[in-house]
Amino acid sequence: MNHMPQPSDFGPDNAGPRHNAPDRHAGVYRYDELDKEFVFQRVEQFRAQVERRLKGELTEDEFKPLRLMNGVYLQLHAYMLRVAIPYGMLDSTKMRRLAEIGRKWDRGYGHFTTRQNLQFNWPALVDVPEMLTALAEVDMHAIQTSGNCIRNVTTDHFCGAAADEIVDPRVYAEILRQWSTLHPEFSFLPRKFKIAISGTPQDRAAVRTHDIGLTATRSEAGEVGFTVYAGGGQGRSPFLAVKLRDFVAEPELLAYLEAILRVYNQYGRRDNIYKARIKILVHELGAEEFTRLVEEEYARMPRAEYALAPEVVEAIQTHFALPPLTALPAESEAFDEAKRSDRAFARWTKSNLHPHRAPGYAIATISLKPVGGIPGDVTSDQMDALAELADRYSFGELRVTHEQNLVLAHVRKDDLYPLWQALEAIGLGTANVGLVSDIIACPGLDYCALANARSIPVSQAISERFADLDQQHDIGELKIKISGCINACGHHHVGHIGILGVDKKGEEFYQILLGGDAGPNAALAEIAGPGFDYDGIVDAVETVVKTYLSVRSGPQERFIDTLARLGHAPFKEALYGAA
Numbered sequence: 001m002n003h004m005p006q007p008s009d010f011g012p013d014n015a016g017p018r019h020n021a022p023d024r025h026a027g028v029y030r031y032d033e034l035d036k037e038f039v040f041q042r043v044e045q046f047r048a049q050v051e052r053r054l055k056g057e058l059t060e061d062e063f064k065p066l067r068l069m070n071g072v073y074l075q076l077h078a079y080m081l082r083v084a085i086p087y088g089m090l091d092s093t094k095m096r097r098l099a100e101i102g103r104k105w106d107r108g109y110g111h112f113t114t115r116q117n118l119q120f121n122w123p124a125l126v127d128v129p130e131m132l133t134a135l136a137e138v139d140m141h142a143i144q145t146s147g148n149c150i151r152n153v154t155t156d157h158f159c160g161a162a163a164d165e166i167v168d169p170r171v172y173a174e175i176l177r178q179w180s181t182l183h184p185e186f187s188f189l190p191r192k193f194k195i196a197i198s199g200t201p202q203d204r205a206a207v208r209t210h211d212i213g214l215t216a217t218r219s220e221a222g223e224v225g226f227t228v229y230a231g232g233g234q235g236r237s238p239f240l241a242v243k244l245r246d247f248v249a250e251p252e253l254l255a256y257l258e259a260i261l262r263v264y265n266q267y268g269r270r271d272n273i274y275k276a277r278i279k280i281l282v283h284e285l286g287a288e289e290f291t292r293l294v295e296e297e298y299a300r301m302p303r304a305e306y307a308l309a310p311e312v313v314e315a316i317q318t319h320f321a322l323p324p325l326t327a328l329p330a331e332s333e334a335f336d337e338a339k340r341s342d343r344a345f346a347r348w349t350k351s352n353l354h355p356h357r358a359p360g361y362a363i364a365t366i367s368l369k370p371v372g373g374i375p376g377d378v379t380s381d382q383m384d385a386l387a388e389l390a391d392r393y394s395f396g397e398l399r400v401t402h403e404q405n406l407v408l409a410h411v412r413k414d415d416l417y418p419l420w421q422a423l424e425a426i427g428l429g430t431a432n433v434g435l436v437s438d439i440i441a442c443p444g445l446d447y448c449a450l451a452n453a454r455s456i457p458v459s460q461a462i463s464e465r466f467a468d469l470d471q472q473h474d475i476g477e478l479k480i481k482i483s484g485c486i487n488a489c490g491h492h493h494v495g496h497i498g499i500l501g502v503d504k505k506g507e508e509f510y511q512i513l514l515g516g517d518a519g520p521n522a523a524l525a526e527i528a529g530p531g532f533d534y535d536g537i538v539d540a541v542e543t544v545v546k547t548y549l550s551v552r553s554g555p556q557e558r559f560i561d562t563l564a565r566l567g568h569a570p571f572k573e574a575l576y577g578a579a
Contacts, residue, residue, distance in 0.1 A: 025323040026091035026390075026397035027160055027409075029174050029316075031139040039136045042143060046070045047129035054126060071142025072128055076449045081120045081128055082145040083135060087155045087173035087197075088116030088400035092387035095398055097138045099383035105131050110383065112368060112376040114440060114491060115194075116154050116400045117145055121447055143181065148189045150180035150261075154196045156204040157401040160320055161363050161409040163355040167216035167224050169199040170320045171313060172253065179254055186261050190268035191276040193261070194233075197226075206402060206518035208232045208241045209494055211278045212260060217247070224250040230260055231282030231290065234488035238524050239279040242287040244294060250313065255306035259298035263290070323395035323410055328360025332413035347469060348420050348431035360413055364394075366406040366423060367430040367438060371467045372460050375441045376404035378428075385426045393419050403440055405433060435472040436480060436545065437463035440491050444484030444501060445508075451484035453501025453508035454534075458482055461538045466545075475545060478559045481516070494518040496560050497544055498525040499537065510537040512544065514571055515563050528568065529576045540575060547574040 031039070046066070053063040060074070067073075071082040083098070090098075098118060102110045105127045106120040113119055123131060135141055144151060153173045160168045176195060180186065186193070197214045198205040207213030213229035225247040232241030248256045264278045267285070282290045339346040354363040366386070369375050378386070386406065390398045393415050394408035401407060411419060423429035432438050439462060442448065444455030459482050466472055481495030485502075492498030498513035509531035516525030532540045545559075551570050552562045563571070 025395040027320045028089045028091050029319045039141045043132045068146040071145035078122050083118045084145050090398040092390045092396040095387040099380040103380040109379045150193045157399045157407050163357045165200045167199040169197040171316050190270045203520045208522040213241045231279045233279040234493045236486040238493040251307045255303045259294050263293045325358045330359040335413040338417035351431045352433045364408045364411050365433045370430045434477050436466045436478045440481040442489035452503035453484045455482045455484040508534045
C-alpha cells in the first residue's frame with residue numbers, strides 16, 4: 001500500500017503528462033524479436049537449473065557457476081539478484097517493473113550500484129525465475145552482471161544531454177553491449193572485465209579506473225574516434241589505466257578492443273585470483289610492452305571483418321535521438337522567481353542541476369543520499385513516484401549514475417520547481433549532489449560475504465554529522481567514498497576522502513585515505529596513517545573537514561585543490577599530532 005504523497009498531489013497544474021509523452025521517447029535501446037526470444041529462452045534455461053538445485057539434484061558448488069551467469073550471488077544472509085541496466089539507461093516502464101519486483105519478491109526496495117545496475121538483496125531462490133520473467137517482459141535481464149566476462153559498460157550519466165558533450169557515448173556503449181554479450185572468446189576471461197566510456201573531456205565515467213577506458217572525441221576533420229586506456233582498477237592493488245592510443249577511429253573500435261582482450265585472455269593469470277585482473281598484467285609487463293603486444297595482435301587481425309560500418313552506427317543512433325524538445329528561451333522567469341522566493345529550492349538548483357545542451361532545459365540529479373539514508377537505496381513506492389515524474393517532466397527517461405544517484409536528463413526550467421517539490425514529498429529532494437553527504441558506499445558487512453567492516457552505518461553517521469545543508473554548501477565539493485573491504489566496491493581509492501574498513505583482531509577499524517580523484521585529473525588516494533575504530537571514524541572525518549576549512553585560501557578553493565596546494569601534512573598533523 002502506498003501511503004506516500006504522489007506527484008499528482010501538487011495541484012492541477014501538474015496533473016498528468018503535459019508536454020512529454022512517456023517512455024516511447026526515452027533514450028533506451030529497444031529490443032527486436034530476436035533479442036526478446038533470446039532473453040526469454042535464457043530465463044527458461046535458468047528456471048530448470050533452479051528447479052534442479054531446489055530438488056537437490058545440483059549441489060551449491062555445482063549450481064554456483066550457473067547462478068552467477070544469471071546475476072545471482074549468495075551473500076551473507078540471502079541470495080542477491082543483480083539486474084543489468086545497460087549504461088544506466090532506464091525508462092518509466094522499466095522503473096515501474098523494478099518497483100513491482102521489489103514489492104512482490106523482495107523487501108520493498110532496490111539498491112542502485114556503482115556499476116549503474118540495481119540489486120535486490122533478499123530474493124528467495126525459488127522466486128528468481130519469476131523475477132527474471134518479469135524483467136524480460138520489459139526488455140531487462142541479469143545476464144553478465146557477474147562472472148569472468150565483460151560486465152555492464154558504464155558511461156556518463158549526462159550523455160546525450162550535456163552541454164559539454166563532444167560525442168554521445170550511449171551509441172558505442174550499446175554497440176559494445178551487443179558485441180560482448182555471450183562473446184564466445186570472452187565469456188571465460190581470467191577475471192571480470194569492466195569498460196567505461198566518456199564523451200566529454202570532463203570525465204564523468206571514471207574511465208581511468210576501468211580495465212578499458214574510452215574517451216570518445218572527434219578529429220580535426222570531425223571524425224569520431226576514441227582515446228584508449230587499459231589496465232585501470234581498484235581493489236587490493238589499485239592502478240590508473242595507461243594510455244594505449246590517442247585516437248582509434250570509430251570503424252576500428254571493435255578490432256582494437258578485441259586485440260586488447262585477446263592479449264589479456266592469453267597472458268592474464270588464472271592461477272591467482274588476486275593477480276588475474278588486466279591491471280596486474282599491464283603493471284607486470286609494463287605499459288610499453290603491453291602496448292606492443294596489443295599492436296602486434298591488432299596488426300595480425302583481419303580488421304576489415306571487424307570494421308564498424310557507418311550504417312550500423314546510424315541504426316543504433318536512431319535509438320538515442322534527442323526527445324522532441326520544445327524551442328524555449330534560455331531563461332525562465334518561473335524558475336528565477338522560484339529561486340528568489342524559496343531558499344531551499346535555490347540551494348537545490350545550485351548543487352543538483354547541470355547545464356543542458358538545449359536552451360530552456362536543465363539536467364536534474366536526484367540524490368539517493370538523504371540525511372541518514374542508505375546510499376543508493378530506493379523504495380518501491382519511491383520508484384513508482386520517480387517513474388511518474390520521469391513521464392511528466394523528462395520524456396519517461398531516467399538514468400542511474402555510478403555515484404548511486406538518479407538523473408532526469410531533459411527537464412524544462414519552468415518545471416524544475418514543481419519537480420523539486422514532488423521530490424521533496426517523497427524524500428528525494430536533498431540538495432547535496434557532490435557535497436560531503438553525497439557518499440558512495442558499498443553494502444559492507446551488512447550484506448556482503450567478502451566484507452570486513454560495515455560501510456552503511458558509517459556513511460549514515462557521516463551524513464548525520466553534516467546534516468546542515470548550509471554547512472555542506474559552505475564546505476563545497478567533497479567526495480567521500482567508503483569500502484567495507486580491500487575489494488574497493490565503494491571506490492575509496494578515488495575518494496577525496498576515502499575510507500577503508502578493515503578487520504583488526506575481530507574489531508572494525510577504518511583507514512582514512514586522502515587525495516583520490518576519479519575525474520579528468522584522476523589520482524589514487526594515499527593512506528593518511530593508522531586507522532580509527534568504529535566510534536572514532538566520524539570524528540576523524542570531521543577533523544579533516546575542519547582542517548580544510550581552516551587552511552583553504554577561500555570559499556572557492558575545493559578540498560581537493562587545497563590538498564594539492566598544501567599536501568597532506570596539515571591533515572595528518574590534525575589527525576595524529578605533530579611528528
